[in-house]
Amino acid sequence: MTLRIAILGAGRIGKVHARAVASVPGAALVAVAEPMAEAAKQIRAEFDCDIREIDQIAASDDVDAVVICTPTDTHANLIEQFTAAGKAVFCEKPIDLNVARVRTCLKNVEATGGRLMLGFNRRFDPDFMALRAAIDDGRIGKVEMITLTSRDPGPPPYDYITRSGGIFRDMMIHDFDVARWLLGEEVTSVQAAASVLTDPEIGRLGDYDSVNVILTTDSGKQCTITNTRRAAYGYDQRIEVHGSNGSVSARNTHEANIEIADASGYHRPPLLNFFMTRYVTAYANEIAAFVQALESGSDMPTTGLDGLKALELAEAALKSVETGAAVQPG
Amino acid sequence: MTLRIAILGAGRIGKVHARAVASVPGAALVAVAEPMAEAAKQIRAEFDCDIREIDQIAASDDVDAVVICTPTDTHANLIEQFTAAGKAVFCEKPIDLNVARVRTCLKNVEATGGRLMLGFNRRFDPDFMALRAAIDDGRIGKVEMITLTSRDPGPPPYDYITRSGGIFRDMMIHDFDVARWLLGEEVTSVQAAASVLTDPEIGRLGDYDSVNVILTTDSGKQCTITNTRRAAYGYDQRIEVHGSNGSVSARNTHEANIEIADASGYHRPPLLNFFMTRYVTAYANEIAAFVQALESGSDMPTTGLDGLKALELAEAALKSVETGAAVQPG
Amino acid sequence: MTLRIAILGAGRIGKVHARAVASVPGAALVAVAEPMAEAAKQIRAEFDCDIREIDQIAASDDVDAVVICTPTDTHANLIEQFTAAGKAVFCEKPIDLNVARVRTCLKNVEATGGRLMLGFNRRFDPDFMALRAAIDDGRIGKVEMITLTSRDPGPPPYDYITRSGGIFRDMMIHDFDVARWLLGEEVTSVQAAASVLTDPEIGRLGDYDSVNVILTTDSGKQCTITNTRRAAYGYDQRIEVHGSNGSVSARNTHEANIEIADASGYHRPPLLNFFMTRYVTAYANEIAAFVQALESGSDMPTTGLDGLKALELAEAALKSVETGAAVQPG
Amino acid sequence: MTLRIAILGAGRIGKVHARAVASVPGAALVAVAEPMAEAAKQIRAEFDCDIREIDQIAASDDVDAVVICTPTDTHANLIEQFTAAGKAVFCEKPIDLNVARVRTCLKNVEATGGRLMLGFNRRFDPDFMALRAAIDDGRIGKVEMITLTSRDPGPPPYDYITRSGGIFRDMMIHDFDVARWLLGEEVTSVQAAASVLTDPEIGRLGDYDSVNVILTTDSGKQCTITNTRRAAYGYDQRIEVHGSNGSVSARNTHEANIEIADASGYHRPPLLNFFMTRYVTAYANEIAAFVQALESGSDMPTTGLDGLKALELAEAALKSVETGAAVQPG
Missing domain, CATH: 3.40.50.720 (NAD(P)-binding Rossmann-like Domain)
Incomplete structure (x- = not known):
């Protein structure tokens, strides 16, 4: 049907x-x-x-x-x-x-x-799914430390920044969700640092453009997330998960898979520059997963609760920036 | 319309x-x-x-x-x-x-x-197109030497081999076309070596499974092509073009863009294993190019003559295997 | 003379x-x-x-x-x-x-x-020197965000841990120095998280084995450092510096520069496993720099003050772990 | 002693x-x-x-x-x-x-x-030794096809060319030896193509600067060798061996192991540019092997016969260029 x-x-x-x-x-x-x-x-x-x-x-x-x-x-x-x-x-x-x-x-x-599914597209990226599958297959042992790198090629329009809730809520929200997806347990402590380095106007609008966060879980697993609103070389999207027996990393996607060698060295094209191009398959996959969950009556792969938890991490990060303290989310 | x-x-x-x-x-x-x-x-x-x-x-x-x-x-x-x-x-x-x-x-x-267009899909692969664009943009100077590596994951069915005209006509035909496309001038000499290394039955059917060819043009440009009907690690499809100012290479496509590190080293997934998966975008691009040529009235990007020329190279290669001599195609 | x-x-x-x-x-x-x-x-x-x-x-x-x-x-x-x-x-x-x-x-x-020089060998590693030279040559614009990854293949003997001052003073001390060397300004805030994940005995000895730190400077530059006392795949030593116009990274050194492809994928050897092998050239370079500074009468490339500053960062990190707060070093 | x-x-x-x-x-x-x-x-x-x-x-x-x-x-x-x-x-x-x-x-x-040892330094390069060890360990099954790529950064002085015996005897001689070392059986057929593409003076001196060779053994193993006297990006030295169960390749050595990403893409330094720098460890290893063979009384790792066989392949290649025919060496 x-x-x-x-x-x-x-x-x-x-x-x-x-x-x-x-x-x-x-x-x-x-x-x-x-x-x-x-x-x-x-x-x-x-x-x-x-x-x-x-x-x-x-x-x-x-x-x-x-x-x-x-x-x-x-x-x-x-x-x-x-x-x-x-x-x-x-x-x-x-x-x-x-x-x-x-x-x-x-x-x-x-x-x-x-029935409600929330659109966290990154969980449906083929490379990130392969990374997660490697973890589930026991390839790296027990997950211990995660490093998430997300850099946008450039900042959004100023008026978006005023409406978006800021970098933790509009950008790092994806990384918070990925962190929870890979850590396999809830975060109990958030430490965050935030600066304005790329454009002072972003600061005047009350936001940051360069942020780092450390998440810690009850069992002591840690995840660092680095975000900036500027990357000259494209849309930088990497995951590295370190475990008791090894590591697994998902690498960036370049505009083309070629390499040029000349007198100045070896050169590869920049990264895909736009989130819709980078995640085109992820967007198709997440709708397919929605349809499949409805057809089979199984659980939604991403839920409203996932949305709430990620938002709570964003709030905690903001509070940590303001106070310097480690903040318990929720 | x-x-x-x-x-x-x-x-x-x-x-x-x-x-x-x-x-x-x-x-x-x-x-x-x-x-x-x-x-x-x-x-x-x-x-x-x-x-x-x-x-x-x-x-x-x-x-x-x-x-x-x-x-x-x-x-x-x-x-x-x-x-x-x-x-x-x-x-x-x-x-x-x-x-x-x-x-x-x-x-x-x-x-x-x-109006006739011939389906040489590789010319429409995005990575190979980017490689060609780099050459056309003058990134490597004048083209001098080309290395084409094409290895199939495994042999076709025996009955296909008896009908296909053999490895030079059913498999290397693609490489001959790519060679002509990148050399930018016609081939005047073909030297070929051929063996049966993967399955003696292939030899009994009158074909080879492991072949190397050197093509030379009038101006002295050279192209080597290596083909085998077996590659344990997937569908191996690489181009390297060496020029007066540098080189450009198109690299393979893996099942996923991840890397696992463990006590035995660093591991990436095998290559895409099937020509339809590997060249899915190329197939779409070539039909789009056909439609666009008809709409705009411009020349067909690949013609019947291209088909003839590639076939003549296959004939010359076979003759070189039989005689040991360098053979002039056509 | x-x-x-x-x-x-x-x-x-x-x-x-x-x-x-x-x-x-x-x-x-x-x-x-x-x-x-x-x-x-x-x-x-x-x-x-x-x-x-x-x-x-x-x-x-x-x-x-x-x-x-x-x-x-x-x-x-x-x-x-x-x-x-x-x-x-x-x-x-x-x-x-x-x-x-x-x-x-x-x-x-x-x-x-x-005249006193302190042995921070990493500043003299050829790859790290090339990375620093790229920054000095303006290849990435203004330095904004740094990511340092240092993972030891395995923990030191227990009795070393009891004498060494712990992971921040015996291991991350090198990263603190590298951070200062690359940030080009002093750190004003240290946030740290620490866990015991690889061996409970390390915890009983009062130390940690898995730590993350965020350093922030007055102008808002940030540096994250991740350390663990266990990496199945060798001695993991990476630097990535993100700037206003690009990024530069120094990559790991493998046991050999070969790659094997087979039915299970593409495989490279593990990393050099021992700090003396990994940094053999750095050790030679630092002594050469000492000799050269004495011969020429120029400033020592690494000074006692560098040692003090790195130690102050280690102290601040420890205090941040204990209190959860961002700590000002010194 | x-x-x-x-x-x-x-x-x-x-x-x-x-x-x-x-x-x-x-x-x-x-x-x-x-x-x-x-x-x-x-x-x-x-x-x-x-x-x-x-x-x-x-x-x-x-x-x-x-x-x-x-x-x-x-x-x-x-x-x-x-x-x-x-x-x-x-x-x-x-x-x-x-x-x-x-x-x-x-x-x-x-x-x-x-007792006589001949200086074929490449057999003693650590990466090539690791490649050979992978083959000996059965990692790729039975050796079937080899691709050797050797490109010099630039041509030798003209007077060297007049004395050296030409590109097959002064340059490809190393690749002939490597081919024999890896094929594990003698070559029975040599096909060669040769052009002058980089400098007409080289042609006037009776030599070539761009050559390709196919070697075939009795059992049908094949090896292609590509040589040129010009590579803008450094001293290009690669080996790829394809076997029944996989492939192994030795990759190039760059000036430094860093990568820069900027608006124009991802950039690595050129290759080491000089054979003495590229093979510094190989030269040390071969003398050590000479000393060790003398101390232990074991066979020389490279013999006068190896020198003769490589020279015979060079002669055969020259004759193949002149006649177009496949030539049996020796």
Whole structure:
């Protein structure tokens, strides 16, 4: 049986998810809701689906699930509306920037018995999945120390920074989730340092652009995360996990797999420069995983609780920057 | 305006091309011809196209071009039939195993003014295209020496070997085309060595499994090609071009971009093991290039003449193995 | 003119330095002092030098400089004795485990106008020097974020741990010095996390085996350091420096520069497993730098103050582990 | 007991061997013979040895072995003189450029029962030794196909080319020896192509600068060798051996093991640019192997016959270039 899906929001990421839905066997894109008429028509033309209002979709009998790609401040309300309407929900992270609002939302979802998956795309990257599989296969023994390196090629627009909740909530949130996914236990202590090194305006807007964090779990496992909003050589995305019997690392993806040698040395192309290009397969995989979980009735691979936990780590990191102290999240 | 395409032959490679046609903007898959009813229905179900007989397609007003994926011994006839019928033709290599037949076919195509592209997929691999772009950008100066390494993970079925024309015509044919593409001038001398090292049965069938070739052009550029029908670590596909100011190389594609370190050393996964997985993007790119050449009226990126030239190199290599002498192709 | 050098202490590291002295043009090994008669004789046999008592060497007219390789708790006294005696001094780190004692020692050295170099060998590793040269050449712009990874193949003997001052003072001390060398400004904040993950006995001895540190400077530059006392794949020694225009990294040294590909993937040998093998060139280079500084009268490349600063960072890290707080060193 | 060695010829390579002799335990450099007084004195000063005439050395009771580093056209005579005088001989390759002269020389050596090692340094390179060990350990199964890549950074002086016997005898001779060492059986067929691409003057002198060779053995193993006299990026020295169960490759040595990433991509330093730097350890190892073979009375690791066989392959390659035919060596 085909899972009938509607997309809420046809912006940049909405289009990515529409394409994923269209390509996943067992799923069909039946409708899109989008206030910008032009964008909505484009989706309709490309994927041969209806244009509907959000409330119409909530009431549609021919929609089994929705993919929420609207602005962040609408996420919690839409999650509540659609789970209450009996639709399965895939929502782009975050649920909300406010931890209390996230908690209420998750309680409401739980009350309805609704099914919610949160869009932490990195867990679905093929290289990161291979890294995780190597750990699960016992290739490195017991996980002890993790190093996550995430560097954006450049900063987002200033107005995004003012709305995003800052670097810990809009950027490191992904690393917090990856850390939890790989540590296999909850973090009990967060130590963070933060600076403004690339653009003073970022500081004036109340944010940082260069941050390091140490996470520690109860059993003493540690994870360091380094983030900056500038990397001349592209979108730098690396994971290294050190265990009792070895290490496993996932390496960067270059624009092409060639090497030039000349009088000045050996040269490889820069990294893929854009998160959508870098994670194009991950985006397709996560929608496929959503569809599969619904079809099989199995647990969602990433849940609302994962979203809450990552947000709590971001809050703890911010508090650690302000106080210098190690902060217990949650 | 949309280019309306039919697929002749819905076997393994036919499906790959059907998918490519369906995904290329500006092209539509309107029909498939395939004697195996089950395979034809599968294509119809997946791509929502008609099932028709080959002659019907040749007579169809709603078909602008065909993609020929039928057995090799039908290629020349179909090319002639469809170019005569005014259809543009994309044909999987080779046109025919017999050089004389290929020459006649190309003459007939020329007489009709028909348009023919030959499926040398490697020219459309993103890494090889980046390598070629580096050369064209002058990054290594003048091309002098080329090293091509192509190793199949394992041999094809015995019955394929008896029909394929042998390793020079079914396997090294790709390398001959890549060599011509990168040398930028025609080959005037072919020296070849051939052995049976992996399976004596291959020898009994009159073929070789391990071959090396040196190609030389009039200006003295040289290209070595090494082929074997066995590589324990996957599908080994490398190009290295040495020039007056440097070198450029295209490297292999591994199953995943991770590395594990343990007491026995550092370990990366094997190579992609199957030519369809390895060249999945190349197959999509070559169909897109076919569509674009038809839309823009520009020259076909790979022509029937390219097919002939590569086949002549294969003949010359065989003759060199038999005589020990350097052989002039053509 | 030849610089006449004596070695104090002919243990493992004493032999390394003796070999370095013997091979550096412009230097000569004239004497060794070593309580173990056998070890002393071995040095005498290999390098054709005298065996003398320490006090004899201090009084020798034919000794211009000494290299101190005796146990840590004798360093400060010997530095004072030999600088007072007018000898130039190269001393293995640390000067002392006690910060106050180090400060007194440095004051005493200063009072005599004596010349003292401290043995931070990593600054003299050819790869790390090339990394530093790339930074100095402006290849990565302004330094912003540094990641230091140092993992020992296995823990030292338990009795060493009880005498060494613990992982921050005996192991990370090298990384603290490298951090200062590359940051180019002093650290103002230290945040540290520490666990016992590899061997509970290490915890019972009051030490840790797995530690992470974030260093921050006044201008906001940050450096993370990760250390563990166990790495299955060898002696893991990496530096990565991220700057405004790019990054530079120094990579590990493997046992051999070969790669094996087989059905299970691609395999390289493990890392060099022993600090003396890994840093054999660095040890030779640092003695050459000592000799050159004395010959030219230029500043010592690593000073007593460098030793003090690194020790202060170790103290601050320990305090941060105990309190959870960010600690200002010094 | 110490092996007492004299060096004949104190040019560039003579100095390298003098240093090797001085550093090998169990060997002592007792004398040097060199017509250039300055060069001889330098060796005497550095290694504290005598200066003697060649005939004096042949008559010296305190010399057990000699290392011949004189011009090529003196090699055969000196080998005969010194083996007749009862000295063990290490001689730089080649014995002579004339195959007949080499054969006579070897017969004369055999008649005296003298011991002769030929300086094929590459067999003693640590990476190549590790590659060979991997093969001997069965890591890749049975050897089937070998690819040798040797590119010099730039051409030798013109007058060297006129005396050297040309690219096959002065440069590829090393690869011929490596091929024999790794193939494990004799070559029965040589096919070669040769061009002048880097400098027309090289052609006017009767030599080539760009050559490819295919070697085939009786059992059908094949080896390709590519040589050029120009590589912008340094001294390119690679081996790849393909076997029934996998492959092993030895990779190049860069000036430093660092990588810089910036807006234009990822950059590593060029290769070591000079054969003496690249093979410094190999030169030391081969002298150590000579001394060890003499001490233990075991077979010489590289013999006069190895020199003859490599020269025969060079002759066969030249003849193949002239005739186009596959040539049987010997």
